[in-house]
Amino acid sequence: METKKVKKGKDQIAFGIIGYLLVTIFALACIIPFYLIVVGSFTAESTIVTKGYSFIIAAKDFSTAAYQMAFKSPQTILGAYGITIFVTVVGTVLSIFITSMTGYVLARNDFPWKNGFSFFFFFTTLFNGGLVPYYLLCTKYLGFTNRLYSLILPGMFSVWNVIIAKSFMKGIPFEMVEAAKIDGAGDFYIYYKVILPMAKPLIATLTLFVALAYWNDWYNCMLFMSTGDQWNLQYTLQNILNSSEALKRIAVLTGMQVGQLPSEGLKLAMTVIATGPIVLLYPFLQKYFVKGLTLGAVKG
């Protein structure tokens, strides 16, 4: 018995050493790039050009020039922030409303066409017409070009989210609906006053995922927005990265030549500015994301 215990300890120690080592390496690899971006954004442009980015900044290389430049003419960044925040808030609220409402109807046992409609929605995840018809429809017939709603509407409805909502609401006892019906409540009233309050975990996680998708969106902006003053954060960042239009705009607004801008540092400073809110909120929201993932994974 005694020897057995020692033996058992050995394999656990071996596993523990390997396990902690592997996880530490990978976790550090995940977090260090974020640290490097912050370090890089505070490095003087001349140092970046001559010596490159590094792990630590010497005091003499420290500079806030990139941030000063970014906020010297705050129109670009504040405008992009404004658009991203507006689109995220409005899009998320509407999306959660429509998604949960659709999920509720499809989860109602007494709705006679629930299977038909479920398939009608689900089929769109299996087959689509491709980018060209979609793009032509949006730009030529729906007037999406340079309209703010072109950043909101495409991401508003996701069939996968409806499936998650539906399976969550199926877990709510149907007696709740029946009892409310006997009390004379209408179908919308039941959704709004009975089901929604019970679906708070669902609402919380859907909100996080939908809001994250809106915050990180650049694709719709790229497809539909041609003028710089309607670009969101991510697309502005993308343009600064490719140092074309956005840098020119900043140069014009600050009255400098493109060559004079601390463009390398500015790229990183913009990345910090665009990602900052997510990374700062992340420690508080992480557990809800984890819950939400398992909510969808187990039942979906």
Next chain:
Amino acid sequence: MDKKRGSMQKKLAKNRTLLLMLVPAIIFVVMFSYLPMAGIVLAFKNYRYADGILGSPWTGLDNFKFLFVSSKVWSLTRNTLLYNIAFIIFGMIFEVGFAVVLSELTNKIFKKFAQGFMFLPYFISWVVVATIMLNIFGDHGVLNSVLTSAGLPKYNVYSHTSTWPVVMVLVRLWKQTGYGTVIYLAAIAGISQDLYEAAGMDGANVWQKIRYITLPSLKPTIMIMMLLAMGNMFRGDFGMFYQIVGSNQLLLKSSDILDTYIYRLLLTTPDVGMTAAAGLYQSVLCFVTIVTANWIVKKIAPDYTLF
């Protein structure tokens, strides 16, 4: 007949509110999914802007002939498929591997921080990933700074076409592993502790417990994740490839996928018909793979089908 119509009317009246509540969702799928599906006709037409979709003349299969003869659709299809297979296999190994390891570690605080760090890359956009890569692998990047200070020659990741696919897989693993790990950890948490205790009584070591209890219990989750991934085998991650490969001509040779190619065609060629044909070709491939994958799962493990 009358009676039937009467009951239908009754049914409609009874479910009036519920039907109304579906209207927004119906509008969305019709507008963004079903109407574009009807736009598939473009692939069989010679689209002229002035004539619109309906007025443009039919050309039969000319667009497809042109697409397969003149363009590099085959190599694009191969790239898309091979990249996705690499992502699925390595992703699976990393996600399951780290979930198993994390579940066996006992230090709660360490686990919490490690998981938090690993999940973080999932939350940033591919645009930000592209900046991070420039910061590390670019001309002025940290990698080259370190190499230079160690007296070694500079290494430019972006100009080595042969190692580029490895970089893509690594970036993919960096961004997605944390996400997948969460799903598998949840599945592991659902495994009964009695099994492990019984195995411990029988003298099983950690490796044996993983081999004979944890991994077999994860099979259903792995199957579902595989099925989902396989269904999208011909759909590349546009955001990833567009942001990271961009318009780097050197890398595009090995890292152009159907999605990025179709997007570039849309912007650069006036030949809308051929671009639509390329899109339809990809959509049909995707449809066939997902239906096939689902059919196979239905044969061998009917509980885990998608539909």
